[in-house]
Amino acid sequence: MTNTISNDLVLLTIPMRRDMELAAAQLASVIAESMSFNEQQVEEIQLATIESCINAFEHSKSPDQKVLTEFIMRTDELEIKITDQGIGFSPDNHSKKSNSKPDLHPEMRKRGWGLEIVHALMDKVQIMSNKNGTTISMVKCKDGTEEKDE
Amino acid sequence: MANKFDIQIRAEKQCAILETAGYLNDALGERLSKEAQELIEKGYTQLVINLDKTALINSIGISILIEIIEVLEQHDGTLNFCGLSATQERTFRMMAIAKYAGIFPDEKTAIANF
Numbered sequence: 001m002t003n004t005i006s007n008d009l010v011l012l013t014i015p016m017r018r019d020m021e022l023a024a025a026q027l028a029s030v031i032a033e034s035m036s037f038n039e040q041q042v043e044e045i046q047l048a049t050i051e052s053c054i055n056a057f058e059h060s061k062s063p064d065q066k067v068l069t070e071f072i073m074r075t076d077e078l079e080i081k082i083t084d085q086g087i088g089f090s091p092d093n094h095s096k097k098s099n100s101k102p103d104l105h106p107e108m109r110k111r112g113w114g115l116e117i118v119h120a121l122m123d124k125v126q127i128m129s130n131k132n133g134t135t136i137s138m139v140k141c142k143d144g145t146e147e148k149d150e
Numbered sequence: 151m152a153n154k155f156d157i158q159i160r161a162e163k164q165c166a167i168l169e170t171a172g173y174l175n176d177a178l179g180e181r182l183s184k185e186a187q188e189l190i191e192k193g194y195t196q197l198v199i200n201l202d203k204t205a206l207i208n209s210i211g212i213s214i215l216i217e218i219i220e221v222l223e224q225h226d227g228t229l230n231f232c233g234l235s236a237t238q239e240r241t242f243r244m245m246a247i248a249k250y251a252g253i254f255p256d257e258k259t260a261i262a263n264f
Binding site: 109 | 205249
């Protein structure tokens with residue numbers, strides 16, 4: 001695990017191993033608190049970080065089995081980039097099919113929520129994906145306290 | 151970084167309370183599901199899951215909570231949640247969990263609303 005601080009950028013590379021998303025979430029929490037995000041915003045940033053990391057762990061099939069997390073601290077916002085070197089995917093065709101038991105209520109499906117949660121909790125989300133990997137860029141603004149429609 | 155988790159179970163006359171502590175991921179979720187199944191088999195069909203000591207829940211953990219709701223429905227049972235943070239409650243509502251399970255601020259209210 002590397003942890004480099006340079007100016008307003010913090011980098012952390014995590015292996016795709018059980019619970020390593022918590023390492024990224026904990027760092028996200030420390031950074032967000034240092035930037036004076038409120039408690040709810042910190043929790044939203046943590047959860048979005050967890051879901052983005054899990055998305056990479058579960059779907060990237062990255063040969064190096066690593067995820068790079070970048071935290072870019074700006075005056076009024078925090079940008080987090082989660083990058084893997086996997087096979088990529090089409091965000092528009094992101095599967096909501098479940099590998100678990102069939103859903104009793106389709107609106108309360110069991111899997112495929114990760115990226116929707118990220119979109120709901122962060123102010124800006126951009127997904128760049130090709131056959132060489134995926135980067136999820138998400139931004140939380142300090143004044144972005146308005147709840148978005150879900 | 152170890153994820154220490156725990157589940158405390160308290161059975162009352164007509165309902166049972168499962169209080170989780172730690173990160174609710176697949177591991178804690180599976181354990182919670184097993185404990186819930188055992189309670190259902192013993193005849194407890196009104197369950198409360200208290201998440202007050204669970205600061206973080208991932209979507210896999212939530213999917214297991216949905217499975218518990220579905221199992222309870224098949225036994226004409228009900229699941230009420232309490233102790234959720236604002237973000238957790240928002241996520242549960244987004245995932246339509248609030249339509250099929252109760253969400254209450256504390257254990258007392260959750261028990262009173264079966």
